[in-house]
Amino acid sequence: MTKHCIETFQLTKTFGNKTAVNQLDLAIKTGGIHAFVGSNGAGKSTLFRLLLGVATPTSGSAVLLGQDCTNLSTEVRGKVGYVNEEHTLPTWMSVEKVVAMQKHFYQNWEQNIYDRVIGYFDVDPKQKVAGLSRGERAGFNLSMALAQSPEILILDEPTLGLDVVAKQSFLEALMFTEIENDSTIIYCSHQMEEVERVADNLVILEKGRLMNNSAPDEFVERIRSWVVDFDGKPLDKNAVDGLLSAKLIDGQHHIVTLDQTDASFRQALNKLGAKDVQPMGVTLNSAVNAFLAKNHNVPA
Amino acid sequence: MFELARSEFIRYQKWAFAIAVLLLAIFAFVNKIKPLLENSVAQSALVNLSYFGASLLFGVLQMAMHKRTNHWTYLVHRPISPAKIYFALCGAGVVLLFIALGLPWLIAMLGLDIFSETLVETRHYLHVAFLVFNAILVFLIGNLIVLNASYAIVGLLILLVIIYVPISSSILMQFLPVISLIFGLLYLNMKSFQPDLSRYLKQPFSLVLLSIPLSFALWFLLLMISTTSLYHLPKFIAGTHPDNNPVDNTYRYIWQYDESELPEYILQDVNTPLANNMIQQAKLAKVDYISTDFWPFPRKNQLYVDDLQYALTHKKTHSMWQFSHKDMVLVGVSKSTGKRVGVLGQQGFVESLEKVTAQDRFKTVPFLLGESHFMTRTKIYQVNFNEKSLSNKFSLTQGEFFIGIPKIHDNYIAVATNQHILLFDRSSYRDEYQQIQPDYRVPHPVSYETLNAINAYKLADGYLFHYFGTRHFGFDRPGAQMFYVKLSGETLYVGGREFTSFSHPAWIRHGLFVFSPVLWGAQNILFDYLEPDIGWLSYAEIREINFPQQAITVAIVLHLISFFGVIIMCRRHRMAPAQVATWVSLCLFLGLPGLLTCIFLNPLRVEKKPITPSAESLAVI
Numbered sequence: 001m002t003k004h005c006i007e008t009f010q011l012t013k014t015f016g017n018k019t020a021v022n023q024l025d026l027a028i029k030t031g032g033i034h035a036f037v038g039s040n041g042a043g044k045s046t047l048f049r050l051l052l053g054v055a056t057p058t059s060g061s062a063v064l065l066g067q068d069c070t071n072l073s074t075e076v077r078g079k080v081g082y083v084n085e086e087h088t089l090p091t092w093m094s095v096e097k098v099v100a101m102q103k104h105f106y107q108n109w110e111q112n113i114y115d116r117v118i119g120y121f122d123v124d125p126k127q128k129v130a131g132l133s134r135g136e137r138a139g140f141n142l143s144m145a146l147a148q149s150p151e152i153l154i155l156d157e158p159t160l161g162l163d164v165v166a167k168q169s170f171l172e173a174l175m176f177t178e179i180e181n182d183s184t185i186i187y188c189s190h191q192m193e194e195v196e197r198v199a200d201n202l203v204i205l206e207k208g209r210l211m212n213n214s215a216p217d218e219f220v221e222r223i224r225s226w227v228v229d230f231d232g233k234p235l236d237k238n239a240v241d242g243l244l245s246a247k248l249i250d251g252q253h254h255i256v257t258l259d260q261t262d263a264s265f266r267q268a269l270n271k272l273g274a275k276d277v278q279p280m281g282v283t284l285n286s287a288v289n290a291f292l293a294k295n296h297n298v299p300a
Numbered sequence: 301m302f303e304l305a306r307s308e309f310i311r312y313q314k315w316a317f318a319i320a321v322l323l324l325a326i327f328a329f330v331n332k333i334k335p336l337l338e339n340s341v342a343q344s345a346l347v348n349l350s351y352f353g354a355s356l357l358f359g360v361l362q363m364a365m366h367k368r369t370n371h372w373t374y375l376v377h378r379p380i381s382p383a384k385i386y387f388a389l390c391g392a393g394v395v396l397l398f399i400a401l402g403l404p405w406l407i408a409m410l411g412l413d414i415f416s417e418t419l420v421e422t423r424h425y426l427h428v429a430f431l432v433f434n435a436i437l438v439f440l441i442g443n444l445i446v447l448n449a450s451y452a453i454v455g456l457l458i459l460l461v462i463i464y465v466p467i468s469s470s471i472l473m474q475f476l477p478v479i480s481l482i483f484g485l486l487y488l489n490m491k492s493f494q495p496d497l498s499r500y501l502k503q504p505f506s507l508v509l510l511s512i513p514l515s516f517a518l519w520f521l522l523l524m525i526s527t528t529s530l531y532h533l534p535k536f537i538a539g540t541h542p543d544n545n546p547v548d549n550t551y552r553y554i555w556q557y558d559e560s561e562l563p564e565y566i567l568q569d570v571n572t573p574l575a576n577n578m579i580q581q582a583k584l585a586k587v588d589y590i591s592t593d594f595w596p597f598p599r600k601n602q603l604y605v606d607d608l609q610y611a612l613t614h615k616k617t618h619s620m621w622q623f624s625h626k627d628m629v630l631v632g633v634s635k636s637t638g639k640r641v642g643v644l645g646q647q648g649f650v651e652s653l654e655k656v657t658a659q660d661r662f663k664t665v666p667f668l669l670g671e672s673h674f675m676t677r678t679k680i681y682q683v684n685f686n687e688k689s690l691s692n693k694f695s696l697t698q699g700e701f702f703i704g705i706p707k708i709h710d711n712y713i714a715v716a717t718n719q720h721i722l723l724f725d726r727s728s729y730r731d732e733y734q735q736i737q738p739d740y741r742v743p744h745p746v747s748y749e750t751l752n753a754i755n756a757y758k759l760a761d762g763y764l765f766h767y768f769g770t771r772h773f774g775f776d777r778p779g780a781q782m783f784y785v786k787l788s789g790e791t792l793y794v795g796g797r798e799f800t801s802f803s804h805p806a807w808i809r810h811g812l813f814v815f816s817p818v819l820w821g822a823q824n825i826l827f828d829y830l831e832p833d834i835g836w837l838s839y840a841e842i843r844e845i846n847f848p849q850q851a852i853t854v855a856i857v858l859h860l861i862s863f864f865g866v867i868i869m870c871r872r873h874r875m876a877p878a879q880v881a882t883w884v885s886l887c888l889f890l891g892l893p894g895l896l897t898c899i900f901l902n903p904l905r906v907e908k909k910p911i912t913p914s915a916e917s918l919a920v921i
Contacts, residue, residue, distance in 0.1 A: 053495040054373050072495070078379030088374040092311045101303040105378050 005030040005152050005184045006051060010060035013046050013208075020046040022208035023060065028184065028201075030151075033174075035199035035216070036188040039292050043208035044188050048154050052082060065151060078106060081150035085157040087141040091130035095123055095140060106148040114147035120169040135166025142173055154186040159194060171197060192285035202284075206292065216284050223287035224260050225280040228253045228269055239272055241265075244290040256282075256290040301384045308392035312362075316400040319354075323404035336408060337418060338610035348431070351401055352460065355435040359442015362393055367446055367497065376495045386493035390443065390486070394436055402432040417633045417640055419622045426471065427603040433478045434463065440485040447492040449500045452900035453510075455517030456485075462516075466830035469599045473830060484509050500902055502875075504882040510901060511886050515893035518900075519819050522893060523811045531808055542803035549801040551770055551778035559587045559755060563766065566780045570795030578764050578784055578794050585757035585764065588709045592716045592751040594834050595704045597677060598665040601625050609668040614685040617641070621683075623668070627653055628661035644683065648690045667705060672732070677701040684732040693729075694736050703748055711758065712739065718748045721756075721765065742791055745781050746772060749835070762786040764794070773798050775845045776809070806848035813847060814855045816891040855891070862887045862895040869898050872906055 006028035013021040021043040028034055036044050049055040050062050053072045062069040067076045090098055103109045121139030123132065132140060138158055145153055159167045174185070175198055189195055195202065195216065202219050204212035212219055223244070228235075235246055235253050242257040257265060266277050330336055339347070366375050366389070376382060405428040413420035441456045459481055468474050491506050501507060535541035546553045557565050563582040567575040598607065602625070612621040612630065619641050621630040630644035631653065643650040645660025666674040672683045673693070678701050680693040696702065696717060706715040706729070713724040722738035729736055744751060745767055752769025768780035781796030802809060813820040821842055828836035837845070866887040870880040887894040
């Protein structure tokens with residue numbers, strides 16, 4: 001097995017004047033759950049489409065399980081599962097007929113995995129797919145994707161629009177199977193609590209570029225939050241190194257920074273006239289939000 | 301693959317069966333009103349248009365439903381090759397088309413064949429096959445419109461023109477083009493069905509398969525757009541268009557004159573007593589238009605849609621007489637009882653099909669005229685149903701044959717042969733007890749193939765025949781001639797004129813040739829091969845043609861532009877040598893339509909070439 005199951009080299013995809021993926025160099029290690037996070041339009045879905053070969057790079061290249069993505073063999077396609085946010089399925093067929101069809105395509109079909117995962121969801125085999133609720137359809141889709149025993153499973157915002165219970169079932173089913181199977185899961189989501197629960201690795205994309213590729217804890221370690229009292233004086237934002245965000249609440253400046261150590265940053269703030277500097281705890285959600293918000297467009 | 305095909309079939313099966321039931325109901329309803337197998341040209345066209353419209357819609361819809369972003373990924377991202385996925389979808393589509401469109405026809409034919417005395421022959425069943433094949437062809441074009449990255453693919457609908465405009469007398473030659481085109485389209489669809497649908501086809505064979513029919517479509521489009529925008533529209537705006545400002549001594553100028561005044565213009569330079577007499581008489585004469593259009597006579601085993609007239613119907617005996625292509629005789633069926641009442645061969649009535657001899661069988665399929673007449677290329681027959689007899693009313697000899705059918709005018713019946721215009725007396729034509737001879741037999745002044753139109757002026761002492769056409773004196777030599785036919789039958793040449801001026805410049809008159817001489821020649825030769833005698837030019841005829849120098853010059857210039865244009869395209873898109881060779885060759889043959897095809901079958905924006913992956917470029921943050 002190769003060390004990296006997914007690799008991209010200066011991967012670029014443009015649509016007219018818009019660059020969806022911008023000279024992306026990315027390597028995803030085999031195994032584990034890799035969460036892909038980014039704001040809307042960051043290029044996540046385009047990246048998945050490039051990886052699955054349904055879009056062609058404008059320049060650069062991508063490799064999936066050692067094979068160029070523009071020319072994936074049927075063998076590699078059989079090893080890569082894909083679940084999208086719409087849970088696209090043949091709605092005109094019954095659940096059992098869809099399962100029967102999938103079995104024909106996938107030689108490594110694991111019926112016991114399907115049975116176990118579908119057990120999390122209340123799905124009647126005789127029912128038409130069109131009649132399933134969104135949660136049931138998501139569960140059915142995940143069950144089939146996992147039963148294919150994929151080496152890579154790409155989940156593109158699979159819990160979008162699911163209620164709390166369905167989301168819970170989905171995540172449990174996913175985590176349970178990850179333990180059973182040594183597959184690589186690419187999990188794209190905007191829900192940080194989900195990412196926090198399942199992810200071994202956090203990939204952040206912004207405007208088509210790679211901003212982070214590390215364990216979530218390591219990423220959180222890089223983010224610091226401070227409450228600073230400047231005794232009513234304004235904060236010179238340009239003078240603060242690694243500043244991600246700064247808000248004035250009740251006369252105190254709430255500052256979030258990137259890659260700043262406690263001692264040196266405290267010293268720097270004191271030089272700027274800070275009267276009191278208090279470090280605060282940072283969650284993955286707030287860390288990612290602050291990180292992504294830095295370059296978020298705001299009206300002039 | 302089968303599982304996928306089954307899934308696709310299940311998706312649309314209810315629609316297919318519903319359409320089949322609806323069509324059966326329509327057929328049953330139509331059969332109550334008139335014989336189902338009697339189709340006029342308009343009815344056939346309506347059926348064809350409905351079938352092809354539905355097939356095109358289904359072809360587009362089927363792939364468009366799959367093409368939606370997530371649906372496409374779901375479809376193609378599975379461990380079977382794209383070609384197999386496509387054939388699964390296409391196979392299901394073809395079966396559904398057959399159920400929806402072919403099966404109702406087949407059931408209707410079988411029903412008529414088994415439960416009625418209606419003549420249902422192999423050609424009727426073959427027609428169903430032909431219709432289904434064409435529906436499949438259009439369905440595949442619909443698929444390709446969605447699958448191929450180029451929007452110009454819609455131009456492939458021009459293939460229907462190639463199939464339907466020339467109607468070959470050979471069944472094989474009717475089926476061969478459509479079947480070949482189906483295989484060609486299957487290949488193109490298979491190649492276009494790739495995970496990334498935005499990729500353009502690059503294989504030389506695919507390019508050739510796509511370019512030739514597309515060039516054919518763009519050829520016509522080019523002519524329409526360029527002549528309209530560069531010539532007609534500016535001239536209309538400037539108020540100098542020849543249609544509004546007719547030029548003297550052009551063919552167009554004759555429409556400035558009323559029929560009664562036209563001889564005066566045609567005979568302007570003929571200063572003879574006869575011409576002056578004709579001019580004066582024509583002013584008071586009644587004028588008839590005599591058709592010289594080549595009439596497509598029915599052919600043995602032709603597909604039934606070409607049945608221009610269904611049967612002779614005798615009201616008194618309430619019987620209907622249909623021609624059997626299988627037995628080459630007319631078979632009578634009583635409309636009251638539905639039973640067979642006899643057979644009519646070329647020697648007369650016969651009791652039953654079993655008693656028909658070789659001499660009774662017609663050698664060619666006759667064309668049925670009205671209630672009691674029918675004709676072949678050389679004979680006109682009349683049936684006397686009361687006395688159960690058949691008379692050979694009139695025969696042509698010595699290589700002469702009818703090019704049209706008799707047209708009834710107030711005082712006479714006119715029919716054109718390849719050598720003469722024959723005028724018959726109306727009452728004799730209808731008299732069941734006598735043969736007829738033409739009262740007038742006027743020889744054509746030019747070959748029947750260049751005959752365009754004839755006006756007949758009824759004079760006090762005979763007829764004045766006015767022949768005119770755009771090729772009257774040869775290729776690109778319009779003209780008119782007048783002949784006086786005395787009551788005695790003697791024919792005298794009165795005079796004529798060649799129109800040496802032209803309303804439009806040569807590049808407009810010969811636009812199709814100018815834009816692509818090869819396509820122009822190929823179309824003529826192919827269509828003439830498939831259906832001779834209807835005006836297309838053979839290779840030998842093409843060799844005899846001399847185009848005006850202006851048309852030839854413009855054609856050469858456009859060819860050079862195409863050649864340099866395609867070189868620029870190849871460089872711009874950094875094409876591989878095989879692609880360059882293909883496009884240059886195509887443009888050298890096809891001319892400007894070839895260049896347009898090259899532009900449409902390549903992306904408008906130039907794609908950057910992906911770099912080669914290297915381990916050094918890896919970077920993990």
